[in-house]
C-alpha cells in the first residue's frame with residue numbers, strides 16, 4: 001500500500017507538470033513576475049468559472065477577507081457576526097480592523113453557522129455576516145441573504161474551503177459557492193482544493209463599484225499612479241502562482257469529483273456504525289449522491305460520539321494514518337478573542353464538536369486499498 005498522506009499534491013503536479021514547468025520557465029524568461037499576463041488571464045478564467053463579474057486576485061485568503069471588509073467601508077465598532085467553529089483567520093481580520101467580532105454557534109449537521117444564532121446576535125450595530133463554508137459545503141445562504149436584506153447587512157462569504165461547490169437556491173438557480181453574498185473571499189494555499197505552490201487568494205463580487213474600490217485597495221489605495229485616495233495594502237498574486245492556478249482550474253471539477261468519490265466510499269464503509277456520524281450534505285441533495293456537487297470535501301470530518309476521539313487520533317498515528325482535528329478549541333475560548341459577552345451556554349454545538357470531530361485523509365489521490373485500511377482501522381478501534 002502507498003504511504004497514506006493527509007494531503008497529497010504530487011499526483012496533481014505530475015499530471016500538469018508539462019504545462020506548469022513551461023509556464024514558469026516563460027515567466028522566468030520574460031521577468032513578468034508581478035501583474036503579468038498570467039495573473040490577468042487567471043482572473044478572467046476564474047470569473048467565468050464562478051459566474052461572477054469581478055475577481056480581484058490577492059496575496060492570500062486572510063488578506064482577501066480583510067480587503068473585502070475594508071472595501072465595504074466597515075468602521076471600528078461595527079459588529080460582524082461569524083461562526084465560533086472555524087479557522088482563526090476569519091475572526092482575526094475582523095479584530096485587526098477594530099471591528100467587533102460576534103461569534104455564534106454552528107449547526108450540528110453541517111458544522112456551518114446557525115441561522116437562529118445569527119438572529120439572536122443581530123443588534124443595531126451589526127453591519128455584516130461572515131458565513132464560512134466549512135469543510136467544503138455552503139452555509140444556508142438563502143436564510144443568510146434574507147436576514148441580511150431584512151437588517152441591511154453585508155454578507156462576506158469565506159469560501160477558502162468550498163471553491164467549486166455549488167449552492168441550489170430556493171429561487172431554483174444553482175450558484176457557485178462564494179458568488180452569493182455581496183463579496184466572497186478565497187485562499188489558494190497549497191492544501192486548499194484549488195491550491196497554488198505558495199500563497200495566493202482572491203476576492204469576488206458582482207458589484208462593479210465595490211470591485212473598483214477593492215482593485216485600488218490591494219495596490220496601496222492607488223487608482224491613478226502615485227495618487228493614494230484611500231489607505232490600502234500591498235496584496236498581490238504573483239505570476240508564478242497564477243500560472244499554477246491556470247493549469248489547475250480546468251481540472252478543479254474533476255478534483256472535486258475525486259474527493260466526493262473518496263467521501264462516498266468512506267461514508268459507505270461507516271454506514272450503520274453506532275458511534276460514528278458521517279458528514280451530511282444538505283444543499284441541493286440529501287446524503288452523498290452521484291450527481292450532487294454541493295459538497296467538495298475540503299475535509300472529510302467524522303464525529304466520534306462515544307468519547308474515544310482523542311484516543312482514536314493517537315491510534316491512527318500509530319497505524320501511520322494521518323488525521324486532523326479541525327478545530328480543537330472554539331474561537332470564543334481562544335485567549336485573543338475572549339469577550340465577557342460570550343457565555344458557554346450560547347455555544348453548545350461548538351463545545352460538543354470540538355470534542356467529537358476528526359478529519360480523515362482527503363485528497364484526489366486516495367485509492368481503495370488505502371480507504372479500506374483507514375475505515376477498517378477506525379471502525380475496529382471505535383468499537384473495540
Ligand SMILES: *Cc1c(COP(=O)(O)O)cnc(C)c1O
Pocket residue numbers: 060061062063086087089090132158160161186187188189199200201
Ligand atoms: C485557509 C483559510 C483561510 C485563510 O487563507 P490563507 O490563504 O491561509 O490566508 C481563511 N478562512 C478559512 C476558513 C480557511 O480555511
